Amino acid sequence: LTYQVCHSCFKKQARLQRCGQCKFAHYCDRTCQKAAWTEHKNECVAIRNYGKPTNETIRLASRILWRMAREEDSVAEDRLSSLKDLQDHVDDLSEEENTQLASDVEVLRSYWHPNNQHFDNQFLSHIFGV
Numbered sequence: 001l002t003y004q005v006c007h008s009c010f011k012k013q014a015r016l017q018r019c020g021q022c023k024f025a026h027y028c029d030r031t032c033q034k035a036a037w038t039e040h041k042n043e044c045v046a047i048r049n050y051g052k053p054t055n056e057t058i059r060l061a062s063r064i065l066w067r068m069a070r071e072e073d074s075v076a077e078d079r080l081s082s083l084k085d086l087q088d089h090v091d092d093l094s095e096e097e098n099t100q101l102a103s104d105v106e107v108l109r110s111y112w113h114p115n116n117q118h119f120d121n122q123f124l125s126h127i128f129g130v
Contacts, residue, residue, distance in 0.1 A: 007040065008032035022047040042066040050111045058104055061127045062112045065119065088129025101128055 005012050007025040009032050016026035019033070022044040027033040046062060047053050054062075064083070093101060105124045 006032050008036035019044060022053075024053045039063065039066075046111050054107055054111050055104075057128065058108050058111055061104075061108055061124070064127055065112055083127065083130065086130045088126045090125050090129040093129075101125055104128055 003018075003026055004014065004016065005026070006016060006028045008027055011028060013028065016028060017030075017033070019025040019027070019040070024047050025033075025036070025040050025044065027036065043059065043062065043066075053059065068083070090101070105121055105128070108124055
């Protein structure tokens with residue numbers, strides 16, 4: 001299904017153009033590709049460096065971290081709460097879910113290149129838990 005939905009406008013189509021660099025993201029046309037570039041450029045590099053796309057959970061956590069890095073200096077006053085304020089439910093996870101969480105954190109560390117930003121495992125677990 002990932003290959004039938006535009007990664008910019010989310011329209012479902014049988015024939016989409018894929019990103020020439022990572023070969024993962026698909027777009028209706030150049031307009032959609034350009035509109036998505038700010039969000040996609042870090043993911044594009046990560047997919048190429050990691051060698052393949054990761055699962056949706058890790059890609060979402062990565063996008064959160066990239067956005068946090070990008071918006072580091074600008075804190076919007078109209079936000080209801082910050083990520084740090086949200087409840088993560090990590091303490092409620094089963095043993096199997098904790099094992100999966102630890103695995104996801106390790107894959108995220110390999111996939112996401114921090115650009116001098118260092119997040120500890122507890123914060124990364126918090127993102128997955130939210």
